[in-house]
Amino acid sequence: MAALMAAVAAAASTAFATLHLTKPAIPLTRTTHRHLRTIIASSLSSTPSTTPEFNITFAPPKPKSEPKLKPKPASESESATETPGQDSASELDDQLYIPWIVRDESGNLTLQSTPPARLLHQMANAETKKKKKKKEKDSKAKPASPTAEPKFSKAARRFYNENFRDPPQRLSKVLAAAGVASRRNSEELIFGGKVTVNGSVCNTPQTRVDPVRDVIYVNGNRLPKKLPPKVYFALNKPKGYICSAGEKETKSVLSLFNDFMNSWDKRNPGLPKPRLFTVGRLDVATTGLLIVTNDGDFAQKLSHPSSKLSKEYIATIDGSVNKRHLITISEGTVVEGVQCAPDIVELLPPQPDLSRPRIRIVVHEGRNHEVRELVKNAGLEIHALKRIRIGGFRLPSDLGIGKHAELKQANLRALGWKS
Known part of the structure; x- marks a missing residue:
């Protein structure tokens, strides 16, 4: 670049051309930094068919020994007679001058020293924008197009089917x-x-x-390929309901889930409805905790005697209860050909709002009518019987009669179900 500048300066010092302008020429000087100052002029002919020609000339180099002139204040008379658009050499010192070629209202090209008013107006009204950081550009990058799920090989699918399916x-x-x-x-x-x-x-x-x-x-x-999901409920069984799907004249506990089944398609679109059944049974007169599900393995584990899940009942007795009755109940009796004895027999303290005595009985056999047979063998008559606990899960106190609540994983673990 330095060699190029030197060559241009040498050529400018030896060759000069004559510049023909329609307006007075503007004198330009070369700064001490050897900046080139150019003036572009156009000579326009009167006929619109001719094309304008531009001649370029360079100002003579300024001697190094020449001192730098300071601008003198112009008098009022000089400022009044000074032609607009024409500046002195001192005003252009240390400054690169760029003329503006503007088309006037008549369509002719003219030379002026100031930018057009329209450009200045646009620059004044333009809004500056902050430079975006690279991090912002990276964060606003276009999201990657969704790709199809990878297709696994036959060996991978076979391994999955054999080990996990x-x-x-x-x-x-x-x-x-x-x-x-x-x-x-x-x-x-x-x-x-x-x-x-x-x-x-x-x-x-x-x-x-x-x-x-x-x-x-x-x-x-x-049969649908998709099986319904497993569901688990705790029901507070009311009196007068049977645990199997009864006939029209009998009431089944499954009818208490009609609202749940009717809204199944809305809550689980595309999935078949589950077939609910009870885990174990309570007779028609017994109330309290009853588990309802559609998981056969879960129901079999809970209801089978080998699970030895303890079940707690509260028996309300007609008449008085003495110590001999409690001893007879604790000794057990034969139920369905098997000797059954309760784990705990306890007379609960009386309450002011209850006139009848209550006995707390905990069994683990789970035989049919086991608690009723134990109380009957002691010579007592049951007024009401309610189951309040199975395993480690107790009937919620806020669960109303005839209402059900979905069991959570913690509740299932309390019932002994680990799957």
Whole structure:
């Protein structure tokens, strides 16, 4: 760049051209920093068909020994006679002068020393914008386009199916889980030849099937591939309700879930409705805690005697209770051919709002009518019987009669269910 500047300066000192302007020429000087100052002029002909020609010339170099002139204050007379757009050399000292070629109202090109008024107005009204930081640009980057889910290899899918996927289950169990009927009624449908698996009639309830892969029809209706999710409820059973799906003239505890079942499709679109059933049973006159679910394995574990889950009852007795009665109840009795003895027998303290005595009895066998048989064997008559606890889960005090509440994982663990 320095060599180029030196060559231009040498050429400018030896060659000069004559500049023809329609307006007086503006003298320009070269600064001590050897900046080039150029003047562009245009000579316009009177006819619009001719194109304007521009001649360029350079000012002679300024000697180094020449002192720098300071601008003198102009008098009022000089300022009045000074032509607008024409500046002195001192005013342009140390400053690069750039002329403006502007088209006037008549369409002719003219030379002026100040920018157009329109440009100055736009610059004054322009709004300055802060420079965006690189971090902001990175944060506002366009989101990546969604990519399709990766397709796993056959070996990976086979490994998943063999190790993590649910294994095939018995046909009767699959039908019961799908809500077709109870397991016993599902077996009757299978024996009756009303169930087909992959186009063939299946008469064996123990046949292992996979509802996702196998095509299962029951009475001409295909079984959905998606099984309903597992649900668990605690119900405060009222008196006069039976635990099985009763006939029209009897009231079933499952009818207390009609609102829940009617709103199932709205809350769980695309999923089949679960078939609810009770875990164990309470007779029609017994009230209190009852577990309702559609998980057959969970129900079997809780209701089977081998689980040895303790169940706590409060028996309200007609008449008086003495120590001999409590000893007889604690000794146990034979229920369904098996000797059953309670874990705890306790006479509760009287309360002012209750006139009848109450006995707290805890059993773990879970035999049918076990508590009633124990009290009957002691020569007492039960006025009311209520179950208040199963395992480590106690009936919530704020759960009204006939109401149900969904069980959480902590409640299921209290019932001994770890899955």
